[in-house]
Each structure stands twice: as C-alpha cells, then as structure tokens.
Amino acid sequence: MKGSATRIMMRRVAGAAIALLLSVPLFAFQPSAGQESFKAVPIDQIPPTEQLPAAPLLIAAYAFAWIAVFFYVWTVWRRLNKVETEMRALERRQSHRGEGAPGVNRTSLP
Amino acid sequence: MKKLFVPLTIVTAALFAYAPVAIAGAPYESTMLLVQKIFYFHVPSWMGMYSAIAVCGGASAVHLFKNRPAADRLAVSAAELAVMFGAIGLVTGPLWGRKAWGVWWSWDVRTDMAFLMWLVFVAYLLVRTYGGPGSDKLAAAMGLFGTAVSPFVYVSVNIWRTVHPLNTVVPELIGGSMPGAGLPFAVSSFAFLLLFALLLALRVNLASRQAVLDELYLAEEDGAA
C-alpha cells in the first residue's frame, strides 16, 4: 500500500534524527585547535555580555531546532496516519456495501 | 517524487551527522567564541524559510490564476515549512544575539524582514485553517501578496533603520573574518536545504493523500445518493 512506504520512511527519518540529536552536544563542546593561553580575569571585571555563559544558549538553540523539526515531522505523521485509517475504513465500507455499487474512481495524484 | 524519498533521507541524515563534526572543528570566531556556533543552524534555517516562501509564492500565483489543486497543495506545504523554519530562525537568533551583542532583538533589517515574512505566512496558515470554504484561494492571494511585498518591506525597514540611532551593529560573518567557517557552513546549509526538500515532499504527499480521501468520500456520497 502506498501509505506504509511513507510511514516506514518517516520512521527512518525519526530514527536518524534521534541519533543525531544525541550526538550534537558531544561534538559541539569540543574545543578547536589553535587557542592561545588565556589570562585569568575575575568575573565581575569582564563586560556583561561575557558574563553570560554561552553553553546553555547554544544547547537551547540547537535543541529548539531539533525539537521543531521533530514536532513538525510528528504532526505530518499523525495526520498521515489519520488519513490512512479513514481510507481503510472507507474501503472496508465500500467492499461491504459493494458488489452492486458503482465503481469508485480511484484517482491517483502526483 | 516518491522514489527520491529514500536517497534524500540518507543524504540528509548523512549531512546532519557530519554537520556537528564540522561545526565543532570550525575555528572559534574571535569575539563571540562558542555561542557563534549557533550561526551554523541559524542562517541555514533562514535560507530554508526564504526557499519555502519563494515556492509558496509561485505555487499560490499558479493556483490563483490557473486553478490547479496540485499547486495549492504545494503552496500549503511550503507555507507550513516557512513557518517551521522561520520559528527555528526566530528562536536561535535572539539566543545568539543575547550573548553576542547583549540584546535579545537588535531591530536589524534582516531580522525585521524575516519576522514580518514569518508573520505573513502565519497569517496564510490562519486563513487556511479558519477561513471556511474557499479559503484556498484566499490563502493563495495572501501568499502571492506576501511574496510581492517582501522587497518593499526590505527597503522600508532598511531606510527606517538607518535613520534611527542604533545601539548595536550586526557584523557580517560570512566571508568575513572567519576563513575556517566555509566548510561547516556549507555542510549545514546543504543539509538544511535537503531537509527542506525532503519535508516538502513528505507534506505534499500528505496533502495529496488527503485529496484522494476527499474524492473517495465524495464518490461514496454520490454512490449512496
């Protein structure tokens, strides 16, 4: 059936995305090469923007991006499930009613 | 279109798997250090939103003047994606700006324009959902007008902004002082654009399944009548 290929594919997308979500924080925290040695400065002497810790903001940003994509994929999956269920119910009704009923025109759309 | 699902998913997943490696390997930007790495997801999400807006505008025009349901399905899918990618950009942007420049919202012309375009397409979805019958044409008009107004929004907000005294300046990051940013940025951009194509194909597929279902219902009513 056409719909279940989509569903399998969506499961694959979800699985890949979960794996990636878990890997991002691991990678994003590694420092890159080429940093000079830092001089120690007390925290209240640096400018206000520097006093904010960057890591929570970075994590929040990436987390939101992933959550948004996931949420959208989930809504599409949910709606697709609903449509497929209704279509199966409709087909069952057709076949029950069916022999004498006029043929249903199954249009296929791109 | 359906045959592309699996290869697209694999390539997108691979790119997204490589992206964190590339992002972590990119050199720190001199003033913003770690938080600047939000940029690698922030800018590509805007690219996704503008691609979606272009697709929605074109499809809306086609549906409005040629009355093609396939164009309408493409338009509504693109509008949903525009809102989703725009939401990602609108959340990651202030998170980055708060740390990098000290303010949540800097009234930069690009951020303002992105916000306004996002509002236009949220309005598209609202009229689509709550407009009642015939709302596909109404939404198509909104999509077309929204895409047409974008240059005016850019020009007017840009001039409005330069007349006002500014408290922050958003520096150019791409091609600026960061030679090592090219690869991770390219990987992320390509990954997001592929994700856009993939999600668009998915959503259009959902829309066409819904259309088939509607036709089946109509045929059932006609058959029962």
Next chain:
Amino acid sequence: MFFRTALLVLRKDFAIEIKSFELVSTTLFFAVGCVVVFAFALVSFAGEAAAAGRKPEDAAAAILWIALLFAGTLALGRTFERERYGETIRALLLAPAPRPALYVGKLLGILCLLGLTELLLVPLIALLFNAPLLTQLTLLLPLLVFGTVGFAAVGTLFAAMLMRARTRDVMLPILLYPITIPVIIAGVRGTSALLTSPRDEPTAIMWLAILVCFDVVFVTLSLWTFEPLMTE
C-alpha cells in the same frame, strides 16, 4: 465602460450612505476616539518624558497613521458587510460589467471615506499636538493620498475576498496589516520628517517615492487578482 461602471458603483454607495450617514459618522467618531486613546497612552507632557527629551510632536505622525489604519480597517469591513447583508454582491457580479471595474468603484468609495477622515484628523492632530501639519500640506497631501491609496487598494481586495469567509472580521486585520507595514512605515516616517524643526524634505520625498512604487505594484496586483478571487 470601465470607468462608467466604477463611477456607477461609487454613486450607488453614495446614494445608500446619504440616507443614513452610518458609515461616515461612525468611522469619523471612531478615528477621533483612537486619537484620544493614543494621545493619553503615548504622550506625557511633563515629568519623565520631558526629562528624556521626548517631545509630544513626535507622537503626532504615528497617531495620525495608526488612527487611519484602525478606522480604515473597520470601514472596509463594514462596507462589504453591507453588500453581503443585502446580498447585492451577487447582483454586482452578475452584471455585465468588467469585474475590476467593481473593484475600482469600491476602492473609490473607501478612498472618499478615508479622505473625509483625514480631513478631520489632520487639523485635529495639528491642534492637539501643536504639530505644524497644516503648513506642510504640499508634501503632506501627497503622502496621505498615496499612503491611503496603497492601504485601501490591498484592503478593498482583501475585504472583498473575505466577504464570504467565516471569520471575516478578524481575518481582515490579520491579513492586511503585515502587507501594509511598508505603507505605515513610509507614511509615519515621511510625516515625521515633515514635522521636525528644520523640515527634512529629501527624506519625505524619498518616502513618498516608496509609497508611489508600492501603490503602482499593489493596485496592479489587486486589479489582476480580483477576478479570480471573486469567482467563487
């Protein structure tokens, strides 16, 4: 034929309006109410604002255009509500007249109504805020005219297309405001440039040019899309 139809539609609306003056009086009073509300909300004459150097005149441009925006939105809704209520829209659409001519006729009606509102609001705001609006008419008039045309062009189209929608009252501002933001920006900044003490003519003229471009593009777009939108 085209302009005759448009003028006929305009005369029809005039004839209905003259009997009751409902649209005109309520729109005018609403606009005045808006101005008063915004004046009290945004402007303080003494104390902290004066210390911050904010002059009351800066608010005048903003209040003028925002009151026009709100009054215009309500007027648009009620103009087409009248058509819907009397079910005259079907008669209009069945008439052997070019559809865009109907649009132009409706647009002219809205422009007249908003023009009346501006006729009332500009002296009122000049009076309330000591804003030298009346001395700037050579540039203020074009700004008002082209700004109102831009707003009304998109507004008439959207109000017409929403006539049969379910949630038409709230949908009109939802759809209209994001599209007419450039008009508001240009109008307010242009008017405010005229109100600064050495008046800033080049800026006002530049905003006027942007308004003219907007009008050309969006009147054309609206004329173009009126037909497919109304064949529902």
